[in-house]
Amino acid sequence: MIPREPFWKRYFSLGLSLLFLLAGYIFSENILFAAAILIGGYPLFKTGLTNLYRFDFDMKTLMTIAIIGAAIIGEWREGAVVVILFAISEVLEGYSMDKARNSIRALMEHAPTEALVVRNGKELLLKAEDIEIGDTMLVKPGQMIAMDGVIIEGTSTINQAAITGESVPIERGVEDEVFAGTLNEAGFLKIKVTKLVDDTTIAKIIHLVEEAQAEKAPSQQFVDRFAKYYTPVIILVAVLVAVVPPLFFGAGWQEWIYQGLAVLVVGCPCALVISTPVSIVTAIGNGARNGVLIKGGSFLEEAGAxxxxxxxxxxxxxxGVPVVTDFVNFTYDENLLGVVAALESKSQHPLASAIIKKAAHLPQNYVVEDFLSITGKGIKGIVDGTEYCVGNVKLFKEVPEAVLEKVSYLQEQGKTVMIAGNDQEILGLIAVADEVRDSSRLVIERLQQLGIKQTILLTGDNHITAEAIARETGVNQVESELLPEDKLTFIKKLKAQYGRVAMVGDGVNDAPALAAATVGIAMGGAGTDTALETADIALMNDDLKKLPFTIKLSRKTLQIIKQNITLSIVFKLLALLLVVPGWLTLWIAIFADMGVTLLVTLNGLRLLRVKDKEMMN
Structure with a gap:
């Protein structure tokens, strides 16, 4: 959990320091300015002097040297103002980072700390950490669900916005999975607990997002390396500004030492150091709030490129669920579908469930006798004294040309076709397919609009089916009949061709390809441990519609990071140029430093405004 600093600790010393500063102006006493410096600058000096002792020159080291130097040359008033302004900028920066992390605090608030549990026949109100796997939770309408589990009694609508970012409630009933932090809107539920409090989906999301926000992105690593060399250079420049004019040009020591101190202040890399993390933290938090789990700043940046x-x-x-798309009845027998479903109910074929579901509304009173499954061909059985066959062309001695043409037509659409008949004639055709998501074509179009040059379908399915799916969705390229190792090989080939490549899959059989891709994106991260562990980005709601939003957020983040780094460097250079005519003052220096820091922070916070409009609801 992210600790939140108490109000008094964050603002008390700043307020007291401000009072001493005002008193110093009223009574014109340097001792009051000194008190303002000591009280307001204590946290700064504590870190700055420690770093100075270790020869670790960061922005706090520079500020410490500048303020001590101002006191030595008698500029107590300006030293106090610099301390106050720096303290204000630190407080505002902390507030901005808090705002960026609010999405995680909101997630934390969604997870209830206790629940009503039935244990040993008694109802007990237990803390979440005391609830065990196998306990039964009682959840009333309007209550938050405290633990991950499976419904064992009752039906309801569940609002899963905290987990998936999808605000539309979904129907849930017996044997359906539910997650901690979601809202039971309608019915009374009994839920069997399946995970401990630290293992719930929402706990994993919070943990992973906090880790991601703490991880340094490539651009931040670059800034840190730059600052490591930049800071000693600024100290050297400040020394030269303070020493060279008096030594070689007869200028006043106090004036140019003052200028050197101003160089130290304006040279503080505050804005540069904060430019990247505020953007990364904000973007990852915004993604989590919208049901997109991004597991690190590096993956966020890679996704943008x-x-x-x-x-x-x-x-x-x-x-991912086969359905009957076409039922062609060549007879006037209205019971044909029911007969076929009765036969399929005896079968272990993976498509049998689709036919049974299609016939669920029909009477289920057929008795199947002498059932026989013929490997590679189909099934046979006797229903009401007549032998029926359901299978492929190989199961039948003779299939009319017109029927074969119809079969070919359906197969070209990517459908698996089964023929139904008896020992005398062909009675009908049943076409089954894994339906394309309604959003798939819109998602592909939107990705292409966002600048994705190539979209590729990788599947183990046959080429005809793959081509049909490609035509329906609009992907550019198709690779079919692939084994998992083939997908891995192809991802490596794509990386060699395009540099940065993402793989989108379910996180289970696509694990090798997800791991090999520049960015692995898993579908349905909610409740899927494999997706959360394997992928770099998980779309918590099992829907592609969040993918364009993720790409847009990533690209906007890259854009803002570049803007922030450029702003930081340009403003520093402009302020340093004021040294040439001797116009740079401590006031101008701290305003320039604080102003740019606030500017890049606010610019980073603009990522909170990137909305999930790409969902195309």
Missing amino acids: LKAIAFDKTGTLTK
């Missing part, structure tokens, strides 16, 4: 995205088919571009 993607040139190509590869997609798995099943469960990614498609819904």
Whole structure:
């Protein structure tokens, strides 16, 4: 959990220091300015002097040297103002970072700390950490669910916005999974707990996002390396400004020592150091609030520079559940579908469930006798004294040309076709397919608008089905009949061609390809441990519609980071140029430093305004 500094600790010393500063102006006493410096600058001096002792020259070291120097040359008043302004900038910076992290605090508030549990036949109100796997929670309408679990009694609508970012409530009933931090809106539920409090989905999200926000992105690592060399250079420049004019040009020592101190202040890399982290923290927090878990600043930056995205088919571009798309009845027998479903109920074929579901509204009173499954062909059985067959062309002795043409037509659409018949004739056709998600084509179009040059479908399915899915979704390239190792090989090939490549999959059978891609993006991170562990980015709601939002957020983050770094360096250079005519003062220096710091912070906070409009609801 992110600690929040108490109000009094953050603002008391600043307020007291301000009072001494005002008193110093009223009574014109240097002792009052000295008190303002000591009280307001204590945290700064504590760090700055320690760093100076270790020869670790950072922005606090520079400020400490500048303020001590101002006191030595008698500029108590300006030294006090510099301390106050620096303290104000630190407080505002802390407030901005708090605001950027608010999304995580909001997630924390969603997770209840206690729940009503049935244990040994008694109802007990227990703290979340005392609830065990296997306990039964009682959740009333309007209550938050405290633990991950499975519904064992009751139905309701559940608002999962805290987990998936999807504000539209979903129906949940017996045997459905529910998550801690979600809201039970309608019915009374009994839920069997399946995870301990530290293992719940929301706990993992909070932990992963906090880790991600703390991780340094490549641009931040660059800034840190730059600051490491930049700071000693600024100290050297300040020494030269203070010493060279008096020694070689007869200028006044006090005037040019003052200028040297101003160089130290204006040279503080505050804005440069804060330019990247505030943007990264804000973007990752905004993503989490919208159901996109980004596991680090490096992945956020990489996603913003993607040139190509590869997609798995099943469960990614498609819904992952086979359905009957076409039922062609060549007879007048209205019971044919029911007969076929009765036969399929005896089958272990993966598509049988789709046919049974299609016929669920029909009477279920058929008795199947002498059932036989023929490997590679289909099934047979006797229903009401007649032998029926359901399978592929190989199961039948003779199939009319017109029927074969219809089968080919359906197969070209990426559908698996089964023929139903008896020992005398062909009775009908059943076409089954894994339906394309309604949003897939819009998502692909939006990605192309955002500048993704190549979209690729990688699937283990046959080429005809893959081509049909590609036509329906609009992807640029198709690679079919791939084994997991083939997908891995192809991802490496794409990286060689495009540099940065993302792989979007379900996080299970696509794990090798997800790991090899520049950015691995998993579908359905909510409740899927594999997705949370394997992927670099997880779309918590099992829907592609968040992918364009993720790319847009990443690109906006890269843009703002570049703006912040440029602003920081340009403003520093402009302020340093004031040294040439001798116009640089401590006041101007601290205003320039604080002003740019606030500017880059506010610019980073603009990432909170990037909305999930890409969901295209």
